[in-house]
Amino acid sequence: MVFRSYGLVSFPSGARGKSPEIAPWLSTLHEWSAWILFGLFALHIAGILFHHVLRRDDTLYRIV
Template sequence: MSSHSEAEVARYSRTARILHWIVAMLVFVTWPMGLMIGFAKDAVKLDFYLVHESLGFLLLWFMLLRTGAKFYQPSPPISGSVLERIAAHTVHGLLYAFLIIMPVSGFLATNAHGFPLRWFGIIPIWSPLDKSPEIAPVLSTIHEWSAWIVLALLALHILAVIFHHLIRRDSTLYRIL
């Protein structure tokens, strides 16, 4: 495997790289925690919800920061065929969209079910929704479907990185490190 110096690689900005890895870490903690809530014993279920919702709310803010930063510091150009570039832009765009839709729908669903968020059990977070049993299931469904879509997109993203790193042996991975 060839080594890639920083001068050779068109890297994402430092801000983009830091936000990328913070979001990745939050997804890798929050997503499985949300899945485990269904299996948690009643004694700890509310604790799982609190941490899951609080981390999800934090994820939302980091995604909003990432989106804003993207306007000020555009991504370096993507190499590859036209089809590969379209696929990469599509997956990235959908990841951004669903990493915002997922926490927003979860936050709103929680409120619509009658459980306003107290961020990490400390700070009450205002919501545009009060208890709304008629829309709570719709929001919960959007949240759940969004989570599965994020998982599928994340799998595509990781497979593409592995393909570029191990098969193509190009500098794609080094752009975000």
């Protein structure tokens, strides 16, 4: 099976066959990964606000 990305790039998809027995595990892994990524994003936003509003240092300006 070959995956075509907008007709520009083709590469093997890696899916040799469907495995319904691991689908719930992969779904749970996908959900947890999304929440962890969202949490890390929220921590970064909180860090930006902490430095810019509370500490009033120039960290934000050094990043930008």
